Amino acid sequence: MSSRFVNATSILLAMTATMVSLPLATAESICTLSESESCAVENLKPSDDDGSVLIYPGGNTRCAFDDYQDTVTTFSTNSTYFFQAFPNSDLDKSKLMILFQGGGDVHIGNRITEDFESEYEELLGNSQCLGLNYSMHMNGYNNTMAVLDWALQNYPDVDNLVVAGESAGSLAAQMHSAHIAKMWDVDIRGARFSVLSDSYVGVQPEDKPGSGSLSYxxxxxxxxxxxxxxxxxxxxxxxxxxxxxxxxxxAEPEGNWLFINSKGDLTQRYFYAVVEDGIEGYPYTDLISEEDFYSNMTAILNAYKTLDFGTNYYPNGIKPNIDTVNYFGSDFSGQYNATCLLKCVR
Structure with a gap:
């Protein structure tokens, strides 16, 4: 389990380094959705530094770095969440990829808890968290719908639509798949609709159905x-x-699905332990075996095969997230518009 925290720390440091190195975005390269501003892709003005545009679509989530401003680059964030778009006036709008990144509340959270103090903070030695009594805001669903509404307005007539995700984003791609297909009327249009679910199936302990997490x-x-x-x-x-x-x-029987999962995916096995044992089980030294995990995972995916949904791919090993982004970046570069859902969580 310690390796997960090392990895998480490395990722956080990488994110921090990225923010420090970012040039100052100009006002023209930032657009905030409102009743009077649709942030139409053809009207967006890419920044001179990297050609990107930051779009603030609303939703209800606050960023992890509220009112943060870097002292070197003056890069700052405020209390809305953003995603990055790469507009191109001559882009082929007949193809669209919607990519859900991992982490957070699986892009489906729709709940605000009462103020509380976790009983585990003192146990874990997090004295800085004591006495704060914060509520927890899970607003991934509202943020996701804000981005999807923007994407539909800007890319309404696609004939090839891909919904993809990795880790928690894999579950998000699955959960939002039917509604996205309905939003774009893929059946009526005869559009090709595909779902790429990378590295999360939802293997749960037998006595704890997957809906328990969704209900939470x-x-x-x-x-x-x-x-x-x-x-x-x-x-x-x-x-x-x-x-x-x-x-x-x-709900969308004409969809083409691809599930990619390492046979012994270490991250999915850790999450299995979290669901089974709770935080009390930390540091989770007795994980479900690779063999048992693979058996449970294939039982789920084989059940889907009776619906003739598509294909499963099981690489050997324990590595999660089989480079969904790199796959599309290398094989679909210039062919798909990637609408990335980047979520700030509090």
């Missing part, structure tokens, strides 16, 4: 385009991962 996030009432029965079972915490995703596969 406040996500069961979200518009995922599944039946009232499935939504009710989700809210009750009785729906399994298989039952929920099968409902999404059935």
């Amino acid at each position: 996030y406040g996500a069961c009432g979200n518009d995922f385009d599944w039946s009232d029965d499935v939504a009710a079972a989700c809210a009750a915490g009785t729906a399994s991962t298989t039952e929920m995703v099968e409902a999404l596969l059935e």
